[in-house]
Amino acid sequence: MTQFVPLDAAIREHVADGACVALEGFTHLIPFAAGNEIIRQGRRELHLVRMTPDLIYDQMIGAGTARKLSFSWGGNPGVGSAHRIRDAVEQGWPRPLELDEHTHAGMAAAYRAGAARLPFGMLRGYIGTDLPRHNPCIRSVRCPYTGEEIATVPALNPDVTILHAQRADSRGNVAITGIVGAAREAGLAAAKLLVTVEEIVPEFPPAMNNVVLPHFTVTAVSHCPGGAWPSYAQGLYARDNDFYLKWDAIARDRDQFTAWIDRHVRGTRDHREFLASLQSGAT
């Protein structure tokens, strides 16, 4: 049975210190509210997994929640650097960050393998790149039929994957409209799947192929309107491009970043207060 619980309770029960946690959502439906709640509850030593660690992991890594990052592209999309991730890698602040670096195609294969409970994913990939020299997890197998050498990556099976979606129904079926990224694969690869949603409706219309994750794959649903801000929820609110630009200045400086996190994340009780605190004052 899918649990329906407030976000703070879901994080408290399902995200432990030291856990391997994937927060997915490719530009669209990024679970920012859940990331903030993990910071608020002071989680430590997490192994964070995400294809595109952008602002959400800039915040979580800058706030000291993580020891390791599995990823394939880290930056502020369309703007530039993820300054907190850079600081962690270049200077070890607030603590050193171990990298498990891949390409998008490699991460996608690893999630797909994880979802299928296979031990590894394979692809014609990592060709002409130095990445395998620095990541011993990138290996290869010989095809038993053709003899071709094919690249492999270990399956990704996070302890918990967290997604944001437009809606769930009263049984816990989850529907996503628009760009899905690797949300389905990351969700099915995990031992537990938490989903924050914009709204919970009694019943979906006959769904055909609209239901992305059926209820028996969903551990918990938390109602969290605006939970993807500053990313977007197709059909409900647009991406706050202006905040992505502002973040560049906030994250550039350690003290300014920490003050922002203290005031807006650690200094608020939940996502509703967080959004209100941004509206009431300068960011």
Place this chain on the structure above:
Amino acid sequence: MSGYTRDEMMTVAASRLLQDGQVCFVGIGLPSAACNLARLTHAPGLVLIYESGTIGTRPQVLPLSIGDGELAETAVCVVPLPEIFSDYLQAGRIDIGFLGAAQIDRHGNLNSTVIGSYDRPRTRLPGAGGATEIAAHAGEVFIVMKATPRSFVPKLDFQTSGGHFAGRAQSGAKGRGPCVVVTDVGILRPRAPDGELMLAATYPGIAVGDARAAIGWPLAVVAKPESVAPPTAAELETLRALQLRTEAAHREPVRLPT
């Protein structure tokens, strides 16, 4: 029409290289501008694919991120991201892949990972994203980069994506690799057999010497470089209108959900 910027020349030059009906794997920034300019001028049937999973998208304004809602709303279909990389790119369904990077070498190998050493980088860059497999499997790779001696370097700090590297033919890479490098000082193309990039075409008002000065290795020049025609009035008008629409759209305030 005489007044235009180097960026505009570069964008127009890249857009002219695209042919109607081709399937393009597009990145954010200048490639996105060039592809949409081509779609709005000489190549209305150009199929644009962004790595977020949007196929056949026809945005009215340029996206700020690779997964903007505009790309999904105007797409023929939106598919999961793993499908884009395995069933489209790896399967050989992409004609042209666009790439840029922080560094390029004379064989079109690219670095978007680190400046300095990998373990103790001076500058940590975003990383590969889709680039490594685009460089390997797109039918042809078009590279678009502004030329400076800091970015066009004799030796990369890290090789993120392979160009015409030794052993490419036996590597499993399905594509032909970089076929053209569009810069703001001219157009480079690889020569047979080793794939070294040579200056193949120049822009109005930019001499071969200017191009050489912007490249960090001794740049070879083909026997008779082509002259690229300046942007036409129609090209500039379409490009500038696209950029004005984009700026206006991105100025609209977002209503914070409550």
